[in-house]
Amino acid sequence: FLEALGLGADWLEDDAVDEGVLAAHPLILVPYHPFLDEQATEALLSAMRKGSKGFFFYQVPNAILEYLGIGGARYTAQREDGEFAEIRFEQSALPDLPQSVRQSSWNITDVRPASDDARVIGWWYDREGKAADRAALTISPRGAFFSHILLSSDAADKQMMLAAVLGYLRPELRDVMLRAAVERAGKIGHLDGIPALEDWVARHPAADVSARQALKEGKELLAAAQEAPPSQPRLAMVQEARERLTAAYLTAQDSPPVEGRAYWNHSGLGVYPGDWDRTAKELKAAGFNMVLPNMLWGGLAHYPSDLLPRSATWEQYGDQIEQCVRACHAHGIEVHVWKVNFNLSTAPKQFAAAMREAGRTQVDPDGNPIGWLCPSHPENLRLELESMLEVAKKYPVDGLHFDYIRYPGPNGCYCDGCRQRFQAETGLKVEHWPQDCYSGPLKERYRQWRCEQITRLVAAVAREAKSLRPEIKISAAVFGDYPSCRDSVGQDWVQWIEAGYLDFVCPMDYTNDDSRFVSLVERQRDLLKGRIPLYPGIGAWQMPSEDRVIGQIVLARELGADGFTIFNLQPDSAATTLPAVAAGVGRIPAAPPHRRETH
Numbered sequence: 001f002l003e004a005l006g007l008g009a010d011w012l013e014d015d016a017v018d019e020g021v022l023a024a025h026p027l028i029l030v031p032y033h034p035f036l037d038e039q040a041t042e043a044l045l046s047a048m049r050k051g052s053k054g055f056f057f058y059q060v061p062n063a064i065l066e067y068l069g070i071g072g073a074r075y076t077a078q079r080e081d082g083e084f085a086e087i088r089f090e091q092s093a094l095p096d097l098p099q100s101v102r103q104s105s106w107n108i109t110d111v112r113p114a115s116d117d118a119r120v121i122g123w124w125y126d127r128e129g130k131a132a133d134r135a136a137l138t139i140s141p142r143g144a145f146f147s148h149i150l151l152s153s154d155a156a157d158k159q160m161m162l163a164a165v166l167g168y169l170r171p172e173l174r175d176v177m178l179r180a181a182v183e184r185a186g187k188i189g190h191l192d193g194i195p196a197l198e199d200w201v202a203r204h205p206a207a208d209v210s211a212r213q214a215l216k217e218g219k220e221l222l223a224a225a226q227e228a229p230p231s232q233p234r235l236a237m238v239q240e241a242r243e244r245l246t247a248a249y250l251t252a253q254d255s256p257p258v259e260g261r262a263y264w265n266h267s268g269l270g271v272y273p274g275d276w277d278r279t280a281k282e283l284k285a286a287g288f289n290m291v292l293p294n295m296l297w298g299g300l301a302h303y304p305s306d307l308l309p310r311s312a313t314w315e316q317y318g319d320q321i322e323q324c325v326r327a328c329h330a331h332g333i334e335v336h337v338w339k340v341n342f343n344l345s346t347a348p349k350q351f352a353a354a355m356r357e358a359g360r361t362q363v364d365p366d367g368n369p370i371g372w373l374c375p376s377h378p379e380n381l382r383l384e385l386e387s388m389l390e391v392a393k394k395y396p397v398d399g400l401h402f403d404y405i406r407y408p409g410p411n412g413c414y415c416d417g418c419r420q421r422f423q424a425e426t427g428l429k430v431e432h433w434p435q436d437c438y439s440g441p442l443k444e445r446y447r448q449w450r451c452e453q454i455t456r457l458v459a460a461v462a463r464e465a466k467s468l469r470p471e472i473k474i475s476a477a478v479f480g481d482y483p484s485c486r487d488s489v490g491q492d493w494v495q496w497i498e499a500g501y502l503d504f505v506c507p508m509d510y511t512n513d514d515s516r517f518v519s520l521v522e523r524q525r526d527l528l529k530g531r532i533p534l535y536p537g538i539g540a541w542q543m544p545s546e547d548r549v550i551g552q553i554v555l556a557r558e559l560g561a562d563g564f565t566i567f568n569l570q571p572d573s574a575a576t577t578l579p580a581v582a583a584g585v586g587r588i589p590a591a592p593p594h595r596r597e598t599h
Helices: 019-023 038-049 062-068 155-169 173-185 194-203 209-227 234-251 276-285 312-317 320-330 349-357 378-394 416-426 443-468 484-489 493-498 514-528 546-558 571-575 577-583
Strands: 027-030 053-057 070-077 084-089 100-105 107-113 119-125 131-140 143-146 260-265 290-296 334-340 361-363 369-373 399-403 473-479 504-508 537-539 563-567
Touching: 019 038, 027 038, 038 053, 038 062, 053 062, 053 155, 062 070, 062 143, 070 131, 084 131, 100 155, 100 571, 107 119, 107 131, 131 155, 143 155, 155 173, 155 234, 173 209, 173 234, 194 209, 194 234, 209 234, 234 546, 234 577, 260 334, 260 504, 276 290, 276 320, 276 577, 290 320, 290 378, 312 320, 320 334, 334 378, 334 473, 349 361, 349 369, 369 378, 378 399, 378 443, 399 443, 416 443, 443 473, 443 484, 443 493, 473 484, 473 493, 493 504, 493 514, 504 514, 504 537, 514 546, 537 546, 546 563, 546 577, 571 577
Parallel strands: 027 053, 053 143, 260 290, 260 563, 290 334, 334 399, 399 473, 473 504, 537 563
Antiparallel strands: 070 107, 084 100, 084 119, 119 131, 131 143, 361 369
């Protein structure tokens, strides 16, 4: 956030904190430090008494709150999910303060003003828009306090909130932040400035009157902000200008009739828990044709499984696969059920313990347990296979989607069973276990054997699922950087494609660096050679704004990708990524290319 505001910062460790160092800084931010000792606390107080201003988050010593004029600090956990979902501000309190920000905190430190010059300028609201009567942002002439850590969601408005508070505490920073905001305003999507945006709109056939008008308005607002006096909300004017420029960019996009447009959903609940129909309707309106909901793990299921423990999600909301498929199919959206393979992190403790006691979980080279099922264990292969086939048998899903289809890292697995099975399958004798296989003469052969264990499951699911239902599609979320993932996690996804096991692939190309994204997609395109559709994964949570998500969709298209997959469909997606996609790239409905007779 600070870098985007054009502000430099010195990062101080505890052992570097003293009165002299802190006093040399006109503004001190403590994003989260629940264990400030007496010496650091006194150094902070001394620096503020000498003129430094402080901005503190979530947990700070009472002595600091008292100095700021704040009291009544009390830890407060949410009573139900979504109680602290939004902060609404008293906009007249500070120039450039946004109307609201989305936050979704799970607990806060509730406070109240304790001096005449301290006041609350931001209050918590729940997901339904009801006031929670809890202070979110409190200021005084000496500093400010935000009642939780600052989460990454709603980055643009949070940046404005920070700018407003920092400008209040240190007015001399306003000009610095204005210059940075103006420079950043035209960097929209994959473009590097207003001239590039003007060229994009001018030559792009999808640009209509509204795009050209938005471009014109954005440029005018930007010019007005630079001419406005400091007493005006200049940063807010620049933000409004950027919103209009962004609207021009989002609208001036092609929307091809054949394209895979997918969204991963990690919760398995969609955007609105208990209401898959609403989620499906909004996905359809935004132009998506696929959803990949996470419905089962190595030891958990969000449906009435006969093989895996049933989750609290199933107990509270019912059969999520049935609800998802029914709603999505009614709106013409494919459902490719996502399984997290092998990973027991969400499994009930009893189930995970039983797997460990049965010798079915992984072990690292030092003999320490790893909470994942061992891929080479025959019973684990059977459980993974049958749990995925159970989904195909019970529900009319369009596909099965692998995730975590790998080892957790280079340290898995070195259990005694792996030694026995490796020797039996390769005919090689391991003299020094596990050293020979981990770093010794059998290292390369063991790495290849690990790949074979993972590939064996992919092959079995593809074979058996298509035997049951020939039309079903098999896909996988895979590491983007191939071939390094073969050695690091035993994931040889290119071999799966060459063998015909996958119908499309979704490399997890999560980065906010567009040059890195381009490099990954180019490499993946060359590896696939057009054999199956490529739907690169875009990490929306890493992007500072929605236009950057659209920018990577544009780049993927220009590189010849067949679609895209966005992570992650969650409650704030309805207000962020979905409208951005609907505005242009998803404007025209599309058929996914994996449904064509040939590719």
